[in-house]
Amino acid sequence: MNNTSDKMEQIIAITNGKGVQYILDEAYRILGNPILTHDMEYKVIAYNENETDDPIWNEFMTTGMVGHDRLVFYRDECFFEMAADAGKITFLLSDKLKYDRLFGKLFTKDSIQIGCACMTATEKPFEEVDPILFEIVCDILNKEFCNSELYQSYGQAYMETLIGQLIENNIEDIGFYIATIESLYIGLKSILRVAVLDINQCNPTYTKLTYFRDIFKQAQPDFKYAVFSNYILILMSSDSTILHIEDLNKLYTLFEKNNMYIGISDCFENLFDLREHYKEAISALNHGLKNNGRQRIFLYDEMEHFL
């Protein structure tokens, strides 16, 4: 058996259920270079103990995170852009870095990115097969994160924070956010709409926004859901600019059963326009509730002229 297939077999044999640290330690032993995992705010989750002269690795080790200056460097070098454009794995080869790096994206069950795994070639240069082997390690790590309720909740909370930032227009420099915003697009089709759901009309016993959010997520997993400002926000997507009400069939029964009303924005493609379209959805909902109590779904496209 040659060295590569031997390594591959050893990696595939790493079992889930023993924690992220165990996976990292095994992968380090097999691949020969240290790995660390960090969340979307660049805070360390787990790492291999090792001594190195790599400034980025040492910054992680001493502070537990990446500082603002380093993030500015990443932005200026377009590393965020490279990470966003890459598939699962990004090979970061730069003369501005002391060592080459491999990045792998980490996701929850709902395809929400929760962080990255990074292998740094501090102990030996990368071999040709390392990206493939590292991808398998990332798949094993992903399974571990998917089994963790803590990271499922972190993923949802992170996505809601990002949606809140987009709506409140808190993103000043897109350069920092390219990779994170791209993670929001995952699983969505090209045409987007925002819907806001008013649950104040429903049975007060069940007026827990997060409860309904999770129920909707189960009923229609193709959309993204967030709790924002007393509404459940739904990020819908389709291939067409024409809204087909059938897309909402899976949720409509729940709206009726719980006496809920929904306002839906005009369509858009750029998530940076979320704020404007969120306002459209709110206007449609408020106008609809005031003027047309018999319907449950109010479309901004249809009432645009009256607003």
Add this chain to the structure above:
Amino acid sequence: MAAGNQNKDLRALKTEKALRSAMTILLNKKNFNKITITDLCAEAMICRATFYAHYIDKYDLLKHSLKHLDWEDIGKRNTYEQAEELINKFVQKNETVIRNLLYDADTETLDILFEFILSTINFVVEKGRNEKMNPKYTVLSNFYAGGMLHYFSWQVKNQFPPEVTTMNKYLYKLMGKLRDLDKE
């Protein structure tokens, strides 16, 4: 250009070039109104968030792409007639692209094309004569640009009818009347 990182390093320039090429490739294959951001990103092998970090939307990308299409050198051209010749040659060289842009074009696309033709005419006249636009040039250039755009548009809508060669001669004569104004 879209808001955001204005730091134009090599990587950013490469991304913008890849997107402009993607737009040209797709415009050679299908109508502009059928091109989506997803298509452009797939062709340029970038993600949607990266697209929006460089351009506001596909119209913004179109504006920048038009400048990079196959152009003949302006050379010593400095008259309206020569500007017209330059644009005609450009349309001939990029016939499929122009056809796909004008087919079922919306107002925003027509506006971009109008601005593009107008700025080309102005550039030839201003640069060639080394003088700033004056009211006479402004009126003439706008008439020229509007006339040319709508005539190209008409040709596309009518699938380049056989009598187009004769019509081109009439157009040339008509434009000649405008050109006479320039000599006044």
